[in-house]
Amino acid sequence: MNPATALVTGGASGMGLAIAARLARDGFRVVIADRNGPLARQEAERLRAQGLDVAERVADLADEAAARALVREQPPLAALINNAGIFDERAFFDVASDDYRRMYEVNLLAAATLTQEAARTMRPGAKIVNVASRACLGARNHPHYVASKAALVGYTRAAAMELAPRGILVNAVAPGLIDTPLLRNLTPQRLAAQLALQPTGRAGSVEDVANAVSFLAAPHMDFIAGQVLFLDGGKSLGGSGI
Numbered sequence: 001m002n003p004a005t006a007l008v009t010g011g012a013s014g015m016g017l018a019i020a021a022r023l024a025r026d027g028f029r030v031v032i033a034d035r036n037g038p039l040a041r042q043e044a045e046r047l048r049a050q051g052l053d054v055a056e057r058v059a060d061l062a063d064e065a066a067a068r069a070l071v072r073e074q075p076p077l078a079a080l081i082n083n084a085g086i087f088d089e090r091a092f093f094d095v096a097s098d099d100y101r102r103m104y105e106v107n108l109l110a111a112a113t114l115t116q117e118a119a120r121t122m123r124p125g126a127k128i129v130n131v132a133s134r135a136c137l138g139a140r141n142h143p144h145y146v147a148s149k150a151a152l153v154g155y156t157r158a159a160a161m162e163l164a165p166r167g168i169l170v171n172a173v174a175p176g177l178i179d180t181p182l183l184r185n186l187t188p189q190r191l192a193a194q195l196a197l198q199p200t201g202r203a204g205s206v207e208d209v210a211n212a213v214s215f216l217a218a219p220h221m222d223f224i225a226g227q228v229l230f231l232d233g234g235k236s237l238g239g240s241g242i
């Protein structure tokens with residue numbers, strides 16, 4: 001029997017790459033889809049050299065036709081991981097409507113298009129996992145990003161209700177502070193201030209995210225739908241005072 005196919009968007013870098021590697025180790029045939037062709041090829045090649053079943057496709061998923069074509073060229077997906085996302089810090093009064101549009105095109109619309117196209121052919125037991133962000137609860141200096149991730153959470157719940165009767169389970173993860181190149185750009189003071197808000201006192205790793213996605217995408221996971229799993233070391237619990 002052919003291995004089950006998992007499509008991981010934004011799989012050339014960061015969390016997407018860790019998720020792709022983890023799902024390949026879980027036994028999926030993994031397709032990395034990313035707009036960064038050279039990086040996608042390099043990383044897929046590296047994973048193949050480890051004996052993992054990984055292919056790469058180059059596509060800008062904000063292009064609706066390209067996103068639909070990408071899904072149509074695959075066998076029915078057993079798992080779709082909508083991880084591709086963009087982030088941008090900008091002062092509240094400087095955010096323009098085009099900034100919102102750009103953020104929505106990738107962080108919400110690409111995921112919605114891919115989900116709709118994939119769900120047409122998915123079989124019962126298939127999983128969709130959307131990578132939202134703890135920022136969906138609110139954060140400063142990126143209202144367009146916060147709004148796009150909150151919209152993705154809303155979409156996750158709507159899609160879960162539509163697709164659960166077909167045996168397709170849709171959930172989301174909401175990572176908090178995760179150790180990626182982005183984090184290494186923070187000043188030591190800013191990083192210390194962020195870590196002080198974490199009951200666990202550390203940033204998450206990309207493997208922490210991959211573990212959670214692996215659980216939500218697993219073939220035996222059969223009774224969770226429309227949930228948002230916060231991967232933030234307890235930050236979303238709020239402050240420690242009364």
Ligand SMILES: NC(=O)c1ccc[n+]([C@@H]2O[C@H](COP(=O)([O-])OP(=O)(O)OC[C@H]3O[C@@H](n4cnc5c(N)ncnc54)[C@H](O)[C@@H]3O)[C@@H](O)[C@H]2O)c1
Nearest residue numbers: 010013014015034035060061062083084085133175178180
């Ligand atoms: N890094 C964090 O701390 C953090 C926290 C919470 C949520 N997230 C979310 O996790 C996801 C992954 O973040 P990351 O830190 O690994 O980012 P990253 O920048 O390392 O990786 C994102 C990948 O998505 C790809 N991508 C972006 N737009 C695309 C498009 N239009 N078409 C195809 N590919 C595209 C990029 O080329 C890149 O390879 C994003 O959705 C992000 O919003 C990240």
